Structure formats: C-alpha cells, structure tokens
Amino acid sequence: MSRESTDVDERAGRQWRATIAAAQAGDRRALDDLVAGWLPLVYNVVGRALNGHADVDDVVQETMLRAVDHLGSLRDPDSFRSWLMAIAMRQIRDRARRRTPRQLDESAAGEITDFAELTVLRLQLAGQRREVAEAVRWLDDEDRQLLSLWWLEVAGELSRRELAAAVGISRQHAAVRVQRVKERLETSRGIVRALDGACPDLRELIARWDGRPDSVWRKRLARHIRGCGYCGDAREAVVPAERLLVGIALVPLPAGFTLSLALGGKTAAAASSAGWSAKVLGLLAKPAVAVTAGATIAAGGAYVVTRTPDAPPPRAAAAPTAAGTHRPPAPTPSLSPSPSPSPSATKKTTALYGSVVDAVDRAPAPGTPPAALPRRPGPGVTSTGGAHAVLNHRGDAVTLTGTGYVLVRWQISPQYRPGGLVPPSWTGLKGRLFHVASGGGRRMDDPVGGTDPTATGMGSKATGYDVLPAGTQQMWQNEYFYLDGRVTLTVNERGADYGLSVFPSTWDAAEKDITTGPAQGAIRYGLVRDTGKDDTPVPQYVTRATPADPATVPQRSRV
Numbered sequence: 001m002s003r004e005s006t007d008v009d010e011r012a013g014r015q016w017r018a019t020i021a022a023a024q025a026g027d028r029r030a031l032d033d034l035v036a037g038w039l040p041l042v043y044n045v046v047g048r049a050l051n052g053h054a055d056v057d058d059v060v061q062e063t064m065l066r067a068v069d070h071l072g073s074l075r076d077p078d079s080f081r082s083w084l085m086a087i088a089m090r091q092i093r094d095r096a097r098r099r100t101p102r103q104l105d106e107s108a109a110g111e112i113t114d115f116a117e118l119t120v121l122r123l124q125l126a127g128q129r130r131e132v133a134e135a136v137r138w139l140d141d142e143d144r145q146l147l148s149l150w151w152l153e154v155a156g157e158l159s160r161r162e163l164a165a166a167v168g169i170s171r172q173h174a175a176v177r178v179q180r181v182k183e184r185l186e187t188s189r190g191i192v193r194a195l196d197g198a199c200p201d202l203r204e205l206i207a208r209w210d211g212r213p214d215s216v217w218r219k220r221l222a223r224h225i226r227g228c229g230y231c232g233d234a235r236e237a238v239v240p241a242e243r244l245l246v247g248i249a250l251v252p253l254p255a256g257f258t259l260s261l262a263l264g265g266k267t268a269a270a271a272s273s274a275g276w277s278a279k280v281l282g283l284l285a286k287p288a289v290a291v292t293a294g295a296t297i298a299a300g301g302a303y304v305v306t307r308t309p310d311a312p313p314p315r316a317a318a319a320p321t322a323a324g325t326h327r328p329p330a331p332t333p334s335l336s337p338s339p340s341p342s343p344s345a346t347k348k349t350t351a352l353y354g355s356v357v358d359a360v361d362r363a364p365a366p367g368t369p370p371a372a373l374p375r376r377p378g379p380g381v382t383s384t385g386g387a388h389a390v391l392n393h394r395g396d397a398v399t400l401t402g403t404g405y406v407l408v409r410w411q412i413s414p415q416y417r418p419g420g421l422v423p424p425s426w427t428g429l430k431g432r433l434f435h436v437a438s439g440g441g442r443r444m445d446d447p448v449g450g451t452d453p454t455a456t457g458m459g460s461k462a463t464g465y466d467v468l469p470a471g472t473q474q475m476w477q478n479e480y481f482y483l484d485g486r487v488t489l490t491v492n493e494r495g496a497d498y499g500l501s502v503f504p505s506t507w508d509a510a511e512k513d514i515t516t517g518p519a520q521g522a523i524r525y526g527l528v529r530d531t532g533k534d535d536t537p538v539p540q541y542v543t544r545a546t547p548a549d550p551a552t553v554p555q556r557s558r559v
Contacts, residue, residue, distance in 0.1 A: 016384075020077035033399075034071075035064060036546070038081075041157060042088050048148035049092050051137060059095050063088045081158065085149065085166035092145055129244045131192050137213040138188035143181045150178050154242045156393065184218075185241055191221045194231040202231055353432055353534040360473060363443050366524040370514045373437055373507070374532035376482050378404035381504040391424075392499040394551070397490040399428075400504070405436070406481045407505040408489070410444060412457055413497040418464030420495040423472065425553040426542035431485010435539040436530035439513035440477025441522025466496035473540060480510040481539060482530070492551035 016037075022030035039060075046059045066087050074083055139147060149166055152158045158166075164174035194202060202224055209217055225231045364370075381402040383389055389398040400406055412421075426433060444457035452460050457477070459465035468474065491500055514526025530536045543553050 135188035414459030438476035439526035
C-alpha cells in the first residue's frame with residue numbers, strides 16, 4: 001500500500017471511529033452525522049457509476065438504508081468506508097441485473113442531465129478537467145463502476161485498499177483493472193477532443209451516429225483518430241487524468257435531494273436482528289423531530305436528509321457583504337429544530353453575542369503590543385481531524401466540538417494558482433463561536449523577505465496575487481477562535497490555492513503567540529479581538545445552515 005493510501009486510511013479512521021461507535025451504541029446525533037457525512041460520497045459513487053441514470057436516487061436510498069440497517073453488524077469501525085462502498089457497488093450491480101437493456105435505454109432516453117454534465121456544471125470544470133468528466137460517458141458500465149471509485153481514490157477520498165475491497169478483488173488485480181480503465185479513459189478523452197473540432201472525414205463518419213456514446217462507436221472513432229493526423233493531434237500537452245482529478249471536490253447533492261430511510265416496522269426488526277440496541281430502536285420509533293447537520297429523524301420513524309434549493313436568504317442590513325469574487329447563490333438555511341422564532345426573539349438571540357462583524361482594518365505598527373487577551377473557560381476542544389487537521393483541497397472539512405480555543409493557520413500558495421480567493425466557511429454552528437485574536441507574527445499581506453520586494457504572503461508580481469473579496473478582513477498567519485459548542489470548518493478553494501491547519505489550542509498558546517513581537521524575528525505583534533464581553537466578533541462566513549456546497553455560504557457573518 002502506498003504512503004498516501006495509508007494516510008487516507010488513518011485520517012478516515014481518526015475522524016469517524018468515535019462517531020461510528022457512538023451510532024452503533026444508539027447515539028442519535030452520531031447517526032445523524034454518519035448519514036449526513038457519508039451521503040455525498042455514496043451519491044458521487046452511484047451517480048458516476050450510473051452516469052446520472054434515473055435510478056441513481058433509488059440506488060443511493062437502498063445503499064444508505066442497508067448501511068443503517070446493518071450498522072450493528074460492523075465489527076471494525078475502521079473498515080466502515082470500504083464496507084459502505086461495497087454495499088453501494090452491490091446495489092449498483094443488483095440494479096443492472098434487475099433491468100433489461102431495453103428498460104435501460106428507455107430510461108436513458110428521458111434523462112435531462114447525465115452525471116458528466118452535472119459534474120461539469122456543479123464544479124465549474126473547464127479545459128482538460130471538463131474533458132475528463134465528459135469522457136466518462138464513453139466507458140462501459142463496468143468500467144464506469146470502477147472509475148467511480150478510482151476517481152475518489154485520486155481525489156483523496158478512498159484508499160486503494162478500500163477500492164479493492166469495495167469491488168471484491170485483490171489490490172494486485174485492482175491495479176491491473178484500474179490501468180485498463182485509465183487506458184480506455186484516455187482513448188475517450190481523445191474522442192471528446194476530436195469531436196470538438198472534427199475533420200471532414202470524422203464529420204462524415206459521425207453522420208451515421210445517433211449521438212449516444214457506446215463501446216462500438218468508441219472503437220470506431222478511436223480507429224479513425226489513430227489514423228488521422230488532424231484528429232490525433234492533441235494541440236496541447238495532455239495532462240494525465242490522475243493529476244487533473246486531484247483537488248476536484250465531490251459533486252454536491254442536487255437541490256431538493258431528499259433521502260428517506262423508513263426505519264420503522266420491517267426495517268426496525270431487521271435492525272434489531274442485526275444488533276441495534278434497544279435505545280436506538282426507541283429513538284427511531286419516537287414520534288419526535290430532531291435536526292442535526294441536515295438530517296432529521298421524523299415522526300413515524302422516517303429518517304430524512306434534505307438539501308434545500310440554492311436560493312439566497314434575506315440579507316441583514318447590519319452584516320456587510322463581501323463582493324468581487326464569483327460565487328453561486330447561497331442556499332436557504334436547513335430545517336430548524338424548533339419553530340421559527342418571532343422577529344423580536346431573533347433580535348434578542350443575535351444580540352447575545354457576535355453582533356460585531358469583522359471589518360477591514362489596518363495592521364498595527366510592528367512595535368505596537370497587543371491588548372490584554374481575556375481568559376475564557378477552556379476545558380478543551382475535540383477535532384475530527386485530531387490534534388492537527390490539514391485541509392488542502394476544496395471540500396476538506398473538520399468538525400470541532402467542546403469549549404476552548406482553536407487555532408487556524410493559513411498557508412497560501414500563489415505560486416501554484418493565484419487569483420480570487422474563496423474563503424473557508426464555518427457551518428452547522430450549534431452554540432457560540434468567537435474570533436479572539438490574530439497572531440503568527442504577520443498578516444498574509446506582509447512582505448515575506450527575500451530578493452523580491454513585491455512578494456507578500458498573498459503573492460508577488462512574478463507569480464500573481466491572491467485577492468480577497470472586497471470588504472473581507474485580511475487574515476493573519478495564525479487566527480484564534482473560541483468555541484463553546486460545535487461547528488464545522490470547510491475549505492472552499494476554487495480560485496486561489498490555499499490550505500488550512502487546524503489545532504485545538506489553549507489560552508496560554510494564543511497569549512504567547514500574539515505577544516511574540518519583532519524582537520523575536522516576527523514582523524509585528526499579534527492583535528487581540530476579544531473584548532471579554534458578548535460583543536466579541538464572530539468570524540466571517542459563519543452560518544447555522546449546512547448547505548450541500550459550503551462554498552455557497554454568504555460571504556458575511558450570519559448568526
């Protein structure tokens with residue numbers, strides 16, 4: 001197994017082991033988190049394997065239902081991901097056996113958007129990345145099934161061990177099959193390129209084609225391309241598919257997607273026989289509604305996960321909106337665990353804390369020491385990423401729970417991809433979240449030294465600069481927050497390249513950081529933002545909603 005695969009395994013186990021164990025023991029919130037957290041992965045595997053066929057929703061439903069029903073029989077929480085992927089692949093194959101070719105063709109004829117097009121649209125792919133997504137249409141069903149797993153392996157969502165386990169083959173056999181799929185994918189990429197600027201002979205050939213990609217026409221077109229100097233000319237260097245897929249996020253769940261897992265009656269009995277505790281069965285049958293991370297256990301024992309349509313929420317007059325970076329519309333908030341409050345109640349809740357939103361400010365002079373940092377209670381914060389979570393790609397996320405301090409350390413890489421920076425988002429907030437201090441000895445727009453006087457942490461004239469949305473607070477190398485509750489931080493990298501390191505921290509560590517001034521080699525002292533009162537600033541980009549795509553969170557504070 002490669003080192004990268006081992007890292008993926010360890011990271012996944014560290015993040016989900018406790019949640020899976022708690023769900024098996026009957027913890028309803030853990031079950032909510034488990035279903036909501038893994039639904040996008042299952043949706044992407046099934047959607048890509050079936051290329052957006054009308055049966056995708058049914059197969060996703062059946063996969064999640066079986067996983068919930070049989071969770072009690074899972075002996076090793078560390079194998080949850082490969083176990084879940086194996087269930088998904090079995091459901092995909094079962095669906096193929098149940099449907100005749102004629103039924104599949106008739107259903108496909110009524111499709112509006114296949115998964116390749118959905119991938120391009122939802123992830124805003126262009127160039128050769130778009131070419132790879134569209135080439136998937138030309139693969140056979142079996143190749144698409146394996147590709148759906150390999151795609152996620154390359155993107156860092158699966159390990160090779162999990163891929164092999166999901167398909168039910170050895171890792172050596174998986175390596176051979178993946179190589180064959182990659183070869184057919186490269187052939188299909190050539191077809192996509194050729195069709196985009198077909199020569200006269202190719203246009204004459206495809207005049208007899210009905211427009212549906214299949215293996216017969218893939219072979220015909222590939223044969224033409226191999227013998228055609230015009231169509232076989234790539235016109236630019238072809239980047240290997242695995243390099244193009246790195247960093248591509250999961251395709252978000254479509255607007256209005258609803259997952260209903262009927263956990264009463266028959267399935268409750270099945271869950272009981274599979275080892276579910278009496279506690280969790282009681283929760284599933286309890287006529288109440290509980291909302292966690294977009295997942296709801298509703299009256300009658302139905303488990304529902306919803307994703308609301310992408311409609312922007314009403315804008316609050318007191319919250320400045322950052323502009324200047326292209327963003328999709330923000331989603332409406334998730335369901336609330338209680339009835340909607342009256343306007344007066346909403347105003348009272350908002351005024352309790354965080355009424356001061358971060359505003360653009362000027363960096364203090366290098367010799368200016370910070371104000372005293374108020375000390376808040378800090379029993380401790382637990383992180384799904386452990387003591388040091390590294391978030392490098394769009395969609396990477398970490399969930400923080402507890403009471404205490406959290407350090408978010410910025411690393412911007414304009415040498416790889418400068419441009420508009422889509423900041424991270426804090427979502428699913430339950431409790432309180434304050435921005436208490438900025439440290440690290442410098443702001444990201446401070447000079448970084450060296451021979452280039454134009455170089456800062458945001459870029460240089462030679463590489464280009466990373467640009468924040470207008471009205472956005474400039475981040476420092478280290479940003480400290482105080483959490484009393486639970487929240488998820490997600491990287492929304494879409495233009496500029498950046499990464500975050502997230503550490504549960506302490507008051508002592510924050511105080512030591514911000515009081516380390518230029519005499520110790522830093523550019524400037526830190527900056528205290530905590531007032532010690534309930535008007536301490538809330539970090540920008542925070543919302544109580546859990547959208548399908550966190551990049552759609554409004555670029556402003558919202559509590």
